[in-house]
Amino acid sequence: MAETMAGIAADMLTIDAGRLHADIEAVNAIGRIDGVPGINRISFSDADMAGRRWLLARIEDAGLVARMDAVGNVFGRWEIGSGPAVLAGSHLDTVPRGGPLDGTLGVCAALEAVRAMRASGLRPARPVEVVATADEEGRFGGMLGSQAICGEVGPEWIASAVDDTGAGLADAMRAQGLDPAAEVARCPDEIAVFLELHVEQGPVLEATGEPIGVAGAVSGVFNWTVTLTGEANHAGTTPMTLRRDAFRGLASFGAAIDGILARAGGPDTRLTVGKVALEPNFPHSVAGRATFSLIGRDVDEAVMRTVASACREAIHRAAAAHGLGVGIAEQSWLPPTPLDPAVAARLSAVAGGARIMPSGAGHDAQTFARHVPAGLIFIPSRGGISHSPDEWTGLEHIERGATVLARSMAAFALDDSDTSSDGEHLA
Structure with missing residues (x-):
């Protein structure tokens, strides 16, 4: 009672x-x-x-x-x-x-x-x-x-x-x-x-x-800081074919996200580039460095690992296409x-x-x-x-x-x- x-x-x-x-x-x-x-x-x-x-x-x-x-x-x-x-x-x-x-x-x-x-x-x-x-x-x-x-x-x-x-x-x-x-x-x-x-x-x-x-x-969440390093140069005198443009590398990776989700993700997968910094960050300069955050989430850790691997491959492909160096700092991995x-x-x-x-x-x-x-x-x-x-x-x-x-x-x-x-x- x-x-x-x-x-x-x-x-x-x-x-x-x-x-x-x-x-x-x-x-x-x-x-x-x-x-x-x-x-x-x-x-x-x-x-x-x-x-x-x-x-x-x-x-x-x-x-x-x-x-x-x-x-x-x-x-x-x-x-x-x-x-x-x-x-x-x-x-x-x-x-x-x-x-x-x-x-x-x-x-x-x-x-x-x-x-x-x-x-x-x-x-x-x-x-x-x-x-x-x-x-x-x-x-x-x-x-x-x-x-x-x-x-x-x-x-x-x-x-x-x-x-x-x-x-x-x-x-x-x-x-x-x-x-x-x-x-x-x-x-x-x-x-x-x-x-x-x-x-x-x-x-x-x-x-x-x-x-x-x-x-x-x-x-779960993985939190990366990605740095693409190219060469800062004059925006008017540097031919497009000779540029090592860090922004274009970032843009190429961004364009690849839909494909990553389709191939490797699931209904609960989330990928976000939420913070970007360009150097020298001036209208008349080719970006010599792009630093951006990449946050991935899913409720299945196996999916998270597959998506993270696909992201890494896509970042390196984008960098190679534009002659860029790559640095990936993995801040955290929460399952x-x-x-x-x-x-x-x-x-x-x-x-x-x-x-x-x-x-x-x-x-x-x-x-x-x-x-x-x-x-x-x-x-x-x-x-x-x-x-x-x-x-x-x-x-x-x-x-x-x-x-x-x-x-x-x-x-x-x-x-x-x-x-x-x-x-x-x-x-």
């Missing part, structure tokens, strides 16, 4: 949508810059750290134990029950000119869920924690905060990590009073489940009219990550039978899923737009998604049985 009553209590849990919206607006006031669109809380910037301090204060206001670890992860713990905790959240850092909900929604909704549980008089069987991870957007590569919590990266990796300007992660952390030499990893046995609410960042839910999705797997099927099924049930779908974007949930049961809830993105000032989701979808998160957190917190599908992660 007690279990039945607990389940009914979780199913009836409601959030304060006005308070959640106010929190989202308040934290997004941090990172707005006059004349610059979007939200700008770049990891380890002053705005990023101000956002973390704002969250610490809100956590304390909610009556939780607040702390920030040595790499900048913020935690708010409801010390109740016993055993491993239900951990929920996302991140507060943004890309430059980012949107108002990517990451921020998941953090604010997790805090609101705990406030709703406390206000309703629920007495969970296990502790509940809110988390805002550090540098999820990968300014320095990877997903620092969740990877540090899970023990995937530590001081040695931090000491060598740099951003695309050459700035060191360790220096950026020290400048904000953090400690790049500290160990912050937590034992997996401390975490019963990790849950994350996120905007979809894609068009599927909006196109199908579905209010909620649950991720079954997160795409696809399946999310716990039992957790996904439970989230779908709480949402009333939500679709199970792949996630093309990377999320903290994929890091946690390699170590503990993890689940990821999606709500629609208007126009499928994200990483942009135009990112938005209607308030009715935000309220619905936050309610599903809150009821899911309550369901796992009230249940003191093993939440994983294989029982390996829990005490």
